[in-house]
Amino acid sequence: MTPDLMEAGARLRAAHDARPPAKATESGDRGASYSRVVQPGEVDVTHGAILYLDDITVSFDGFRALNRLSLSISAGELRCIIGPNGAGKTTMMDVITGKTRPDEGKAYFGSTIDLLRLRESQIAQIGIGRKFQKPTVYEQLTVFENLELALKADRRVRASMFFRLTGEQLDRIGEVLTLIHLKDSAQRTAGNLSHGQKQWLEIGMLLMQDPKLLLLDEPVAGMTDEETERTAELFLSLEGSHSLVVVEHDMKFIGELTQGGRNGKRVTVLHEGSVLSEGTLADVQANDKVVEVYLGR
Numbered sequence: 022m023t024p025d026l027m028e029a030g031a032r033l034r035a036a037h038d039a040r041p042p043a044k045a046t047e048s049g050d051r052g053a054s055y056s057r058v059v060q061p062g063e064v065d066v067t068h069g070a071i072l073y074l075d076d077i078t079v080s081f082d083g084f085r086a087l088n089r090l091s092l093s094i095s096a097g098e099l100r101c102i103i104g105p106n107g108a109g110k111t112t113m114m115d116v117i118t119g120k121t122r123p124d125e126g127k128a129y130f131g132s133t134i135d136l137l138r139l140r141e142s143q144i145a146q147i148g149i150g151r152k153f154q155k156p157t158v159y160e161q162l163t164v165f166e167n168l169e170l171a172l173k174a175d176r177r178v179r180a181s182m183f184f185r186l187t188g189e190q191l192d193r194i195g196e197v198l199t200l201i202h203l204k205d206s207a208q209r210t211a212g213n214l215s216h217g218q219k220q221w222l223e224i225g226m227l228l229m230q231d232p233k234l235l236l237l238d239e240p241v242a243g244m245t246d247e248e249t250e251r252t253a254e255l256f257l258s259l260e261g262s263h264s265l266v267v268v269e270h271d272m273k274f275i276g277e278l279t280q281g282g283r284n285g286k287r288v289t290v291l292h293e294g295s296v297l298s299e300g301t302l303a304d305v306q307a308n309d310k311v312v313e314v315y316l317g318r
């Protein structure tokens with residue numbers, strides 16, 4: 022590994038650990054009484070749900086960004102979340118990933134892991150990966166190096182200094198390169214990729230950490246039609262082996278996601294911090310309240 026790569030890894034880890042929660046009102050006292058040891062990769066989905074939010078409320082200076090939000094995502098499900106600007110979609114992701122602490126409610130990963138007792142870095146380690154809207158790849162590194170770095174992101178700096186890729190890990194990088202359509206670009210500098218390719222690379226970096234649940238915030242914003250279609254194919258290929266929550270405004274993309282893959286895919290419409298409607302895309306599009314919210318009637 023090059024010194025540059027080691028430094029980048031150290032910076033990534035330091036930045037990750039240093040990030041404070043936006044609101045830290047309850048993690049300390051709630052966690053103290055009956056904490057459990059979190060084993061990486063261990064999620065109990067025997068009851069079917071991989072994510073369970075119950076009555077979550079988040080207030081900012083008295084304004085309820087989330088208002089008693091309840092939502093359940095099944096293991097292996099691909100769930101689309103839509104909603105007008107300000108509906109609370111980003112705040113919901115922030116609660117799941119530990120960036121924002123709710124005032125009230127419960128958030129469970131599987132049936133046993135209480136997310137509200139974990140720090141942001143712990144939540145990432147137990148298998149919840151988040152893709153933000155803007156791609157944040159290492160522009161000066163190659164595509165391959167970005168994926169290699171993602172493998173090491175959860176290692177301590179000292180361990181990563183002596184880290185060598187095993188054959189299995191090389192195979193995994195190869196698999197991910199194929200999945201994200203960047204096999205032929207492995208040695209290209211990430212800064213030279215198109216916007217869509219950078220988005221795929223970042224999704225690939227998440228996949229390197231083998232998340233059980235992927236949270237994807239407006240993944241196709243700024244993509245061409247062809248890139249959007251390929252992204253839908255990619256997500257559909259992950260359905261089943263991963264659980265995906267996709268927040269998106271692009272209804273054509275939502276249409277592609279709901280028509281492909283498993284049948285009966287559900288769409289959740291958020292409005293004013295709560296679930297306004299949930300069902301198939303046809304169900305929610307036919308719902309009068311949804312039409313009213315979107316068309317302002």
Ligand SMILES: Nc1ncnc2c1ncn2[C@@H]1O[C@H](COP(=O)(O)OP(=O)(O)OP(=O)(O)O)[C@@H](O)[C@H]1O
Binds near residue numbers: 105
């Ligand atoms: N840190 C904050 N302080 C004050 N208000 C906030 C904060 N974060 C979010 N809000 C408000 O909470 C509401 C929900 O915001 P949020 O970003 O979750 O909505 P969204 O559905 O993701 O919107 P968009 O589709 O525009 O990204 C908005 O009215 C927003 O202004």
